[in-house]
Amino acid sequence: MISDPLILSIVLFGFMFLLLFAGLWIGFSLFAAGVFGMFIYDLNLPPVLSIWDKIGSLMANSMYNSLNSWSLTALPLFIFMGEILFRTKISTKLLNGLVPWLSSVPGKLLHINVVACSLFAAVSGSSAATTATVGKITLEELKKRGYDRQLALGSLAGAGTLGFLIPPSLIMIIYGILSDTSIGKLFIGGIIPGVILAGMYSLFIIVRILLNRNLVPQLKEKYTFTEKIKASYELIPVLFLIIIVLGGIYMGVTTPTEAAAIGVIGAFVLAAVFKNLSWENFKSSLTNAVKTSCMICFIIAGAGFLSQVVAFIGIARALSEFIVSLGLNAWMLILIVGFMYFLLGMILDGISIVVMTLPIVLPIVLEAGYHPLWFGIFLVIMVELSQITPPVGFSLFVIEGISGENITTILKATFPFFIIMASMVLILLLFPDVVFFLPSKKTVLFIFHCGVLL
Structure with missing residues (x-):
């Protein structure tokens, strides 16, 4: 049994890669990784409650929440x-x-x-x-x-x-x-x-x-x-x-x-x-x-289950708290936060990343002097990166399903565009005014709100 969430995240990440590159269906890989994570985590369950009861409960709850929309x-x-x-x-x-x-x-x-x-x-x-x-x-x-x-x-x-x-x-x-x-x-x-x-x-x-x-x-x-x-x-x-x-x-x-x-x-x-x-x-x-x-919904359901497992065993919270403990300056802090989102994007869907980490990360980022509007756009682009980050990149799996190409070919084709998106993150860091320029214009805000009202 493993109780350290950081070590657990490395083991879980390696297991998922092994399943995906072995050719197992993506949805099955996500569910299997979640079940594996529950088994290797020290749950300390009471004798009357088996691990399969807990897995079944989490799976049913996550699948319903993921697809009931x-x-x-x-x-x-x-x-x-x-x-x-x-x-x-x-x-x-x-x-x-x-x-x-x-x-x-x-x-x-x-x-x-x-x-x-x-x-x-x-x-x-x-x-x-x-x-x-x-x-x-x-x-x-x-x-x-x-x-x-x-x-x-x-x-x-x-x-x-x-x-x-x-x-x-x-x-x-x-x-x-x-x-x-x-x-x-x-x-x-x-x-x-x-x-x-x-x-x-x-x-x-x-x-x-x-x-x-x-x-x-x-x-x-x-x-x-x-x-x-x-x-x-x-x-x-x-x-x-x-x-x-x-x-x-x-x-x-x-x-x-x-x-x-x-x-x-x-x-x-x-x-x-x-x-x-x-x-x-x-x-x-x-x-x-x-x-x-069905292929996409199966992936969504699998990602939802894995997200709940990750939340249950505390991986996202552990990463966030670890970053806080480093006491970094503003530049290093945002780079480390970005790297954390990059890692989480490999095992979580975008919405789960935002919901699970924001309550912990946002106060730290604001205290470091970053504007919430700027950080919102930064976070959105990091979530975009997660869409083409293996192994849980939804866009990669969708393209695999509609093109018939194998995942290795798609990853190779996508890599330059991944680098371009990462470069956009650097542009935001170096030129934050690209975010603030339009929102600072009262005319633009007026036209936008008129459009929403219409």
């Missing part, structure tokens, strides 16, 4: 929408409409992942749904057109996490409530860092293509302005879908879940218009949507 119903709906669109001509039309405009930009259609993820993140509010929906539409189409597979996978994984910086952001809402920080200011404060991060992704793609032009198709096509305008008509179906889904949310008419249902109906309408609405297409879309949704 109305907002989670948006996830299978958006995935279903993506499956329908994948089997219609809309993905081809989307790329055909953008080819003339992006043909002269190094990277061409590889930038579509960054743009599409930014748009869908604002619709779904879910990193998993964004990654799954956009990935279903773009990955196969990029592969058919001869684009580099690794850049396509990596850009999807990196851009899929932008949902946490784009309102409505669940992480920002939770942080705002727990820290008593203005949620409106948090939303606005994340805009510039989000734009910078998306720009850095696109800049990396451009640099990679300039260094190796064989990563994209070598067709040299020139388009007149008239041809570009004509090609833009291909984007009308996509714009139609974006308007009916996004418009309802931002006008306050629909919730994200209702918007997802409308999106499914819109996808069916487009499928009928394009004459792709066959029984086989419908059956394939529904079957794959169920498989992908």
Whole structure:
């Protein structure tokens, strides 16, 4: 039996890596790691209560809490929408409409992942749904057109996490409530860092293509302005879908879940218009949507159980208290806190990280002189990092499920975008005004609140 939470975290982390790289299903690996953690921890249970009783109680409670969410119903709906669109001509039309405009930009259609993820993140509010929906539409189409597979996978994984910086952001809402920080200011404060991060992704793609032009198709096509305008008509179906889904949310008419249902109906309408609405297409879309949704929900349930085990045995609290005991200066403190979140991101989901650590970490950070608004954006980006941090990186697992690639290939493809996101953390540290600039403008705040009221 092990009673030291720090030693326990190392053992648990090693066991999970062993299971994942042995090829065990991700959901099973998370549940198994949680059960293993309970067995090796010194529980000191009374004789009448067995360890299996405690495990069963924690598992039932965590699975119910993880999956009993109305907002989670948006996830299978958006995935279903993506499956329908994948089997219609809309993905081809989307790329055909953008080819003339992006043909002269190094990277061409590889930038579509960054743009599409930014748009869908604002619709779904879910990193998993964004990654799954956009990935279903773009990955196969990029592969058919001869684009580099690794850049396509990596850009999807990196851009899929932008949902946490784009309102409505669940992480920002939770942080705002727990820290008593203005949620409106948090939303606005994340805009510039989000734009910078998306720009850095696109800049990396451009640099990679300039260094190796064989990563994209070598067709040299020139388009007149008239041809570009004509090609833009291909984007009308996509714009139609974006308007009916996004418009309802931002006008306050629909919730994200209702918007997802409308999106499914819109996808069916487009499928009928394009004459792709066959029984086989419908059956394939529904079957794959169920498989992908079950895969993601199984991971969420496993992560929820593991999070409860980690909380029960005190790993997060032990790490936080250990950092407090070091007595560091402000710079070293925030770097150590960031490293702690990086480690926790390997074994916990983002919401669990925020809820479990914030009551301990926030007072320390504020006492060191950091502003709660700045720390909120810093924390959001660290949670974004956790989405592409092995072994519990939801975005990695979603991409594995929809692309058919093995996890090692996806990790290799994602690593440069992980470094870019880590660089964004350094930018926040060196230039904190990127967070404060927009929230300090009264006009911006007024326009934002008017939009919320509408």
